[in-house]
Amino acid sequence: MALISLGLEGTAHSFGAGIVTSNGEVLSNVWDMLLPKEGGIHPREASQHHAELGPDIISRAFDEAGISPNEIDIVAFSRGPGLGPCLRVTATMARAISLALKVPLVGVNHCVAHVEIGCFESGFDDPVTVYVSGGNTQIIAFAGGRFRTFGETLDIAIGNMLDTFGRIVGMRFPAGPIVERQAKEGSKYYPLPYSVKGMDLSYSGMLTAAKKLYDDGVPLEDICFSVQETAFGMLGEIAERAIAHTKKRELLLTGGVARNNRLTEILEGVAARHGAQFHRVSPPLAGDQGAMIAWTGLLQHQAGDHLEVSESYVLPKWRTDAQDIIWRS
């Protein structure tokens, strides 16, 4: 009989609860995001948001799945990496459910979950993953029993860069989609710092330069166009290096910024050059949500990876490559 998993995600400004079966059905996937105010996420406010809305989000996940809580076989939670207060609130809810329903507790790495839910949706076995969101920009691939970070940002994440730029020029949050719309109207390229170092990259220099263009009165659509071409071009280049280096045949795009069509087009171009398959994770599974935690929790559970409640402290700095991926060979 299929196992049923409840997954709780709460590493940053979103809280989510998802219910997934070992047959690969997503029964429900409910979430809510705290809109960040000026200056980004406030850890304590975000954790209050999770504490206040969490119980209701969890019961809605059960309602939408059409099952009762005692039908679940495991409860999984995002153990890290993320903001300490948010992780602790989420872990507390997961522990309570584990104890009350007497089901095993599984601690999931948030970044690993983004990769695994992408493999689940695409059917990919062993991709190079481009994981791009408000807080993360990483190129991840499996090697030697671990998911290894082949490249990442040396300063700010791509989503953070787009949102910060947007705030400066008066766009509302999240700015990514507005930048994309504006960029379609632009056509003149203004050079911005293109900063690739090995398979790592940096966005802070181009953010400063883009601000300067805005102050100089360059049309916003042309700045947006130049920002996208530069920022996504850099990502395309490091993704290509990772593909060339690992010789893997699949390229996966995931995370909130995966919604961007220009980035998708660039990565499709990269995959095509190397005869690799490409998949962009669909919006409901690309952002931070509970289904990815539930699904990865199932993979871990089936491989015998559980957590005692007494040992289930959170890991705010849990590196992607610090976990033995025992469910993959």
Added chain:
Amino acid sequence: MEGELWALGAESKIIRAVWQERPVAIKSRVVKPYLLADIDELLRRQRTARECKMLTYARSLGIPTPAVYFIDRRNNAIVMDFIEGEQLKEVAQHADIALLEQLCSKFGTMIGYLHRGKVVHGDPTTSNVIVDPMGKLWMVDFGLAEWNATVEMMGVDLHLVHRALETTHWDRQDTMLDAFLEGYSSVMGAAAAAVLSRMEEIRERGRYH
């Protein structure tokens, strides 16, 4: 110039040919159709020019690099000596511990010489080091190199070495990193400490928490 395709890198193709009776490598940076043409052209031009100058400059700092014969600006191609040998990346898979330590220490001294000359390599991976049949190490691929390096830039360079070891040589990374840093520090002397601690700091960045 006729030749055989030798390697297909992420940004270039290397052709092995013979020119004036010597074996040469022709490295040309090919068009990346997925990039905006303005960006692509600029990058290929800049990186070709930079690599050409750096191959020569690095040699003046004591790092063995292939000699450059000429540069074909129209095709963004460089003609240089062909170095017979094997990538350090491959050698590291079959070398015994003693040899591995010796090679990585040598690799460390080469990066140390560069940094001492205020230059960073920009892509210091084990595929950009060639071990010739005499056991001598050569460095290639200077397209991302930079002059006037600060402690931050050198820290990034070491971080990239660390990163390359942990993703590509995970089973031998500790041995390799220790030997690399030993060689690096022996050249950098007292200046090594600041760069090493910057490297550690850089590893922690990029994560929002």
